[in-house]
Amino acid sequence: MPDSAPSPAKTPRVRFAPSPTGYLHVGGARTALFNWLFARHTGGTLILRIEDTDVDRSSEAMVEGILEGMSWLGLNWDEGPFFQSQRLDLYKATAARMVASGHAYPCFCTKDELEQRRQQAAAAGRPAMYDRRCRQIPADVAQARIAAGEPAAIRFAVPESGTTSFTDAVFGAIEFQNAEIEDFVLLRSAGVPNDRSSSLGWSNGIPTYHLSVVADDIDMRLTHIIRGADHISNTPKQVLQYRALGAELPIFAHVPLILGPDKTRLSKRHGATSVIAYKQMGILPEAFRNFLALLGWTTGGGRKQILRDEKGKDREFFSSEELIQLFSLEGITKSNAVFDNDKLAWFNAEHIRAMPVEQLSLRLEPFFQQAGLHPSPEKLLAVTPLIRERIKFLRDAVSAADFFFVAQLAPYDPADLIPPKGNLTSDAALAIRILQHVQQVLATCSFDPESLDQTLRQAAQSLGLKAGPMFQTIRVAVCGRKNAPPLFETMAVLGRELCLARIRQAEENLQPLA
């Protein structure tokens, strides 16, 4: 049996533990999401812990970036944020306990020596593991050297034989040979990079990741560790420490990685990896959550049946409430998943369409502001239903609807005013005739979609033209483009004055072609 089973009755405590050496990226966001869904599903507690023990690479700005990403995604936590850099005493005490119990020992090898030996080992084709030479040093000798101020790291004394194993909630039983695990460093020595706190003299007092995760996970009474599968190989080092400290093992649930389209690990060169970039594109957080949740998780996990809709098709569109209700560790997939931008765009479009217009128009507003357009709330609300089926990203709303909000249309090709084939003639003269006639009828008719529909179809009839091609002329005149929302609704929103002005302008634009 790999380990003692944790008592299942406890209410779950989970954590998201990013390292502030970068912004919140897509992979981290999904890990955070899974932890959040799990906590909310089980009524457990989500803790946010900032792993900033790499002083050289961590920054305040990145902490803020991560917090911004979390709040945009709507992932709230219950405890924290805790900063590991402020919990150094815990790590020192934890290391001391392991030294005292003989599970850890001081190592006086310098970084250079280690590097040299590693290279020699590599050249000789030997495994590049630490040779454990300082483990031989008698305790009293080591104590004396430390007392004399000789820099030392603390290493964990890994058993030289046997195996270490654990049961992963996603991957099942995983076993490692102890002989393959090196005596890893728990506490860094002095004079080594990351030297900011010389509180111990011989050590800089800063733990490595291996120590700080375990010390904190125990201290924070975490029951489940949900994190990226890149940590599977680290897990035995942690299990060993749990044992050394006499602590109960949490349940590990490793989540497969997210890859780029070329199937390598997702990184900057794949384009946007910061979740904030998705915010800026106009992805809705609820859509992002939906998309991310289904990357590496399905409703059909374990013995459950996949969720189907009325037509018997697998459901993929979920509100966040549904995700919370449905989420389970059993549904987590084992294999890595490629991040598919097209599918994300589709999810976003679906969520856009599912959203009440009032809400959508509020979400759209900042994007117009950013583009230098300042629609009134009323007008934006009127425009929103006209474009909501035409945009995949909120940002697209600007290019789809800018003509509603500008005084002067952007220049367009006057040739576009000429109605497409479908009428006997199709030239500039015809376009002018249309525009002139239309100006007359529009001067007096009611400006609601129904009346405009009726009026303009009548106009086509009296001109002896097919309505469709003729509408195209009006559309270009009024919108300044060939593709736009439905004509009558659009005109109704624009109003009589603006429509007439633009049609007059179009007539002028056409003169050179006539």
Place this chain on the structure above:
RNA sequence: GGCGCUAUCGUCUAGGGGUUAGGACGUGAGAUUCUCAAUCUUAAAACCCGGGUUCGAUUCCCGGUAGCGCUACCA
């Protein structure tokens, strides 16, 4: 290199000893419409390879291959 994990349409996935291997995104075609979308219909598209086990394997087992991860006094 060593160790670990994984392997179903291009992508996300369902399924599971006997199935027409299901769905979604994307792609093609068609319908509809005042354009563009949306919507509807439809088509093409997958069980990595080799051995077992079995009456029968895509499914179970083993091996190979490939991909990914780890291999730091990074996390």
